[in-house]
Amino acid sequence: MDKRKNRVQPIRLSPKFFPLDIHKSMFINDLMISIPQYYAQSWEKTVLESHNSNNKSWQIDITYESPRELGKVKNKFTGNLSLFFATGRSQTSSYRLKWDNEFAIQLAKDYPKSFVRALEFHIGDEHYKNLKYTEFDIGGFKEQLQVKIKWNDDKPVVTIKEFFRVKEESQGFPKVFNELSSYLIADYLLSSEDEILRRIQVSDWKLRENISKEVNENNIYILLNRELKEVYFGETKKSLSQRYPQTQKHHSFDEWTEYCIIQLPPDTSEHTRLLVERILIAAGSKLFPNILYIDKPVLDIQNGLILKNRKK
Numbered sequence: 001m002d003k004r005k006n007r008v009q010p011i012r013l014s015p016k017f018f019p020l021d022i023h024k025s026m027f028i029n030d031l032m033i034s035i036p037q038y039y040a041q042s043w044e045k046t047v048l049e050s051h052n053s054n055n056k057s058w059q060i061d062i063t064y065e066s067p068r069e070l071g072k073v074k075n076k077f078t079g080n081l082s083l084f085f086a087t088g089r090s091q092t093s094s095y096r097l098k099w100d101n102e103f104a105i106q107l108a109k110d111y112p113k114s115f116v117r118a119l120e121f122h123i124g125d126e127h128y129k130n131l132k133y134t135e136f137d138i139g140g141f142k143e144q145l146q147v148k149i150k151w152n153d154d155k156p157v158v159t160i161k162e163f164f165r166v167k168e169e170s171q172g173f174p175k176v177f178n179e180l181s182s183y184l185i186a187d188y189l190l191s192s193e194d195e196i197l198r199r200i201q202v203s204d205w206k207l208r209e210n211i212s213k214e215v216n217e218n219n220i221y222i223l224l225n226r227e228l229k230e231v232y233f234g235e236t237k238k239s240l241s242q243r244y245p246q247t248q249k250h251h252s253f254d255e256w257t258e259y260c261i262i263q264l265p266p267d268t269s270e271h272t273r274l275l276v277e278r279i280l281i282a283a284g285s286k287l288f289p290n291i292l293y294i295d296k297p298v299l300d301i302q303n304g305l306i307l308k309n310r311k312k
Helices: 045-049 101-110 112-123 125-131 174-179 182-189 208-213 270-287
Strands: 018-021 032-034 057-065 074-083 095-099 144-152 155-164 219-225 230-236 258-263
Touching (some): 018 155, 057 101, 074 101, 095 101, 208 258
Parallel strands (some): 057 155
Antiparallel strands (some): 018 144, 032 095, 074 095, 219 258
16 A cells, blocks of 8 residues: 555566456356467577477466455466467467366456456357457456466466456446356356355257357257257257357257257266256157157157157
């Protein structure tokens, strides 16, 4: 605190750190940032020369310090620093730092305004493209971290901490709250586990073209083609946008035109999620024509659906 002026001094960029604008890819899908070329160029020549096709990926611990207003608490998270040999790009412009979902959740808790803005930009993708907006045109603010990567014996040591964090300004993100359940917001933003909503969330039927907007993870899903009267039950730990990118064909039911998502509580284990999927498939096989069982189902093609699952 500056006692003479009764104001808090701004946080300054620490030596050997680079500033990082907090953006969508840090929370959604990629969970990754690019290392600025100028920063990679500052590394020792011997370090850069030691990196090649046989030495291009490093498992790391990220030392993270929470914002000043939240006590500057330090925690460690796992991550990976990689060098991608992309055609037309120099070595120093090809380093990427990636982390797991646990760190993304921590960032969302510590920088909720940037997290919600990222969701708004992701869900309103077409809307903001038409407006020719960037992510930072939404909300009127930009939060930043500062990052340091130090090389010790060919192993990167990564430190991430606050550079600038918005205080109590109020921001509105209408598309997020229209599209996402309160369950997802609670899962990412509430600090107390007792406050997390534990109910199952079931979406409406949506057209296939909307799948790129789905960011919820840990799901049971149903794929449907009403015209062909065909249905498919599945499960995924990933979000549905990651499980089925729009350019990817489905392995056994590429004719699906609609989908519905049943999002499970965040602590649902993989074993439980697989069990729920198999129960749905087994129940579906008793109702609809299928190739899984020889028993005659209750409904036929005239008054029911065809189950497209190929595995029990």
